[in-house]
Structure formats: structure tokens, C-alpha cells
Amino acid sequence: MNKSEFLAQLHDHLSVLPPEERSELLEDFEAHFAFALQNGKTEEEIAHELGNPAELARDAIGERFASKEPVYWFDPTANPEIPDPPQQTNHPVKAPRRGGFATTMVYTGLFFLNLVAVPLLISFWAVWISLIASAISGIASPVLIGLDYLAGNGFYPAKGFATISLVGIGILLAIASRYLFKALTRISVSYWSWNVRATKGGAKHE
Template identity: 40%
Template structure:
């Protein structure tokens, strides 16, 4: 590989660095070529001594980014945070997001309690038999049916509870991101 090919490939691979840094690095390598030619070496020999331009570019860009990390622009100010908090307050409390969430969670809790009560229905029938000393086959079959329905409902209620929890946590995290400006 001759001088032109080496420097062209090196410049191409240094694309993520600023132009000024690229030019300084390329000038260094051009001086290596000039010094090597003064010693009587060919461009190909100098290229072999310098190494693979792709590897050199990877090392140079890694070194540059380690010494000069990319600066993240932070745009949160006190006024942005204040407006975010006021907007979230209006959204959450006035426009019924929190009341709606409380109603949904209360409905879920009542379904959970109802499914638990349906599952323990045989115990209630047993207590009725002990207290009143009267046994009815109709009550027994109704109790077993209600217990089965309670078991089926409990699976759905538990699944809905997990999904509701995910939604609530993601909504809370979204509120935090809005207040902190997406950081």
C-alpha cells in the first residue's frame, strides 16, 4: 500500500473525529513518510512499518473519545421543571388520571376479594351446617360451583393485577422522566 492509499484509508476511518484532530493525525503520518523516504525507504515499506490504517484509526478514535468524551446537552432548567410539575399536577389530579387509577385499582381489589370469597365458599357452607344442623345437597353443589368460578376468576384477576402493576410503574417512571427532563 502506498502513501496515498494509506492516508486515504486512514482519513476515511477517522470519520468520527473532528476534522482538526484528523488533520493533525494525518500530518503526523505524512511526516513519518517524509522521514522514512529521507532514510531511503519506499512508501510500501513505510506503510508496513506503520501498520494497518484501520487498526490505527480505531486506536486513535478510541483514544480521542476517552480523552474528550461526548458532552451531553442538559436542557433542564428550573422553569422547565416547574412547568413540568404544574402540568403533571393538572394531568394527574384535575384531569382524573389518579382518580381513574384509584377506581381501577379499587375494582381490581374488589374482584380479588370476591374471588377469594368464592374459593372459600365450602368453608362457609360447612359453618352453616355446624350451626344450623341442616344439610342441603343444593347448597353443596352451589358451593362447589361457586368455588370453581372463584378459582377461574382468581387466575384472571392475578393476571390483570400484574399488568395493572406494570402500567402503574411505567406511568410513574414517565412522570419522573418528564420532571427530570428525560434524563
């Protein structure tokens, strides 16, 4: 299943929602596809990881979910050997309602999880900023040596060797910070999208 097929099925199963709310949910999944595609995954792999659109819709909208499968009934007075042709009913099949206690547990769990996860993500981003600052300092070291020479402090071979080393270290740190930025962006966006879906799912079951 590719992206278009996945989103089309999800749109169909979310038809019970108001247009604005449905569009917001679909945008979250489109963002997930976009970030995953940037990191080398195919549309089929992403759709497989996300799971069944019907199950995702059921989790998102709870008791308002209506199964797209037809529901049939048979006339009990008819001849059991020759049953009447099946007829489709108009009564939707609703998912079981989750109680208020379960909803409270969802919010409580998210709260304590974020107490740990959010500071951890912030610390990782702080490490990335430190790498960027170190990389810039190393790459810019020849400029600093030049300013030091113009200030009348002289130039020594040791300073030249140190400058070359700092430039090399700066380039390595710049490469490492690039990969770290991609990883942190992917993790942060995925974690945020998961929080949004979990929060909306809990609100719909109140």
C-alpha cells in the first residue's frame, strides 16, 4: 500500500469526524510520510509501519467509528433451509467505550513520560548546539590566528600546526552534527506526533 492508498483509506474511515478535525489528523500522517521518505524509506514501508488505517481510525475517534463492513440480518421466521437474501442494515458497529478511569490513566502516563522524555530530548539538542559551536570555532581558527598576528603577537610554527588540527576537528564535528540533527529531528517529530495522537485519542473517549 502506497501513501495515496493509505491516506485515502484513512480519510474514508475518518468520515464521521468534522472536516477540520479530519484534515488535522491526515496532516499528521502526511508529515510522518514526509519525514520518513527523507530518511530513505519507501511509501510501502512507512504504510506497513503505521499499520491498518481502520485500526488507526478506531483509536483516533473511538465510539464514533463506524465499520465499513456490511452488517446482515436474517428473518427468523423464514425457512431455515432457504434463507432470505442478506440485507444490509444501517446500524453502525461501535467500538467499545473506554471509561473515565482509563482516560485518566492515559493522561497521567503521558505526563510522567514527558517529565523524563522532554528534558532528555532537550539535553540531546543542547549537545548538538555544542557540536555546532565547536565546529564553527575549529573551522574559523585560521581567521582568529590571523587577527592575533595583526594584533602584533607574532606567528609561530606551533600556531600553524594547531590551526590545521583545529580545522580538521571542526570539519569532523560539522559532519557529526549534520547526522545528529537529522536523527534528532526525526525522533522529535515522531514523538510529538505520537503525543498528539495519544492526547486526541484520550479526549475522544471521555
